[in-house]
Amino acid sequence: MSTGFETDPHREHNVPSTDRLPPVIYAVLAGLVLWLILASWSFAGAGYSELSLAVISLYFLILMAIPFTLWLVGRADPDPVAKPEQRQTFSDWASGQFEISQGRRKGAAAAVEIILPIAAAAVGMTAFAIVFHYAALHAPVFPHA
Secondary structure: OOOOEOOOOOOOOOOOEEOOOOHHHHHHHHHHHHHHHHHHHOOOOOOOHHHHHHHHHHHHHHHHHHHHHHHHHHHHOOOOOOOOOOOOOHHHHHHOEEEEOOEEEEHHHHHHHHHHHHHHHHHHHHHHHHHHHHHHHHOOOOOOO
C-alpha cells in the first residue's frame, strides 16, 4: 500500500517540487472559513449568543488577516538575492510534489489534506444548524403550568 510519501532517494529527481501553496488553496480555505462563520451564526438567539458569535467571528477574521498581511508584505518587498519564481498553474502544482517535513507528497493529496479539516468543520456546522432549526420548528410546545 502506498502512502503517497516520496522518501526514497533513488526516485526520479526531475519531478518539480515546492513548499509553497498556490493561491487557489488559500482562496478555498478563506471561503470555507467564511462558510463556517455563517453556519455558526445560524445558532444566534436571545441572550449573549450574538456577543459570543461576534467574538468568534472576529477571531476567525483576524486568523485569516494575519497570513494575508504577511503575504502582502512579502510581495511588496521581495528578496533581491532570491531567484524570481515562475507562476505555476494549479494543475501543474497538483501533479507535482509538495515538500513537507516528512518528505514529499503529491500536490493533489496535499491539497486534500490541507482543505479537508476546515471543509469537514464547515459542512458539520451546517448540518448541526439544519438539525437545530428542524428540531426547533417541530418541537412540541407544552403550556406552562
